[in-house]
Amino acid sequence: MPAYVVIDLDVSDPSGFQQYIDGVTPLIEQAGARNLLIDDNAVVLEGDWEPATLVIHEFASKAALQEFWDSPEYQPLKELRRKYSSVKVVAGESPDLPWQDRPQS
Template structure:
């Protein structure tokens, strides 16, 4: 993986440095219109032992779909507002079509029922802006 050091100087002269994976910002080929899509989940598990059945089933499906787990955090920090997710989960899919294919797949349907049985969730999906 190629990395690059990015710096930004603020008006007060403070310098901020960070290392960024350059592949994440590589331009798409000309004419490509596929942009990433994200699923954001507020997950509250009521039965951890039962929920493990869901995890065991969904993990290989996520891997097969090519999606990535970007975040799984049970200590998310609320910066503003009254949203306090028990566990915050973010998955990245190659496109909205890939996300929808995963969500509607016959293999995932029984797992959704397991998830609903052992947890409560709020799920939203969105697509990254089409930035060249």
């Protein structure tokens, strides 16, 4: 079942951050994932969350996402990302169940 990464991204140095983009894009593709959304003008419909840039990636599964996140190739890119931006990152999986049939927490 697909897993989604939702990122609240605030880039402090666009030219430096481009190094991260250049490195991470092929890794995302190699992981079989894809960018679904990159929006620096997201509309807040309710609440107080106002991401500078909203990013959503889709992976085949949480396992594929975790493998990408923990991969040795991605580790130096995380440091590069942290150098030129700040992020909040969450991930979730989307079971193919009707809403009422999902496990309750």
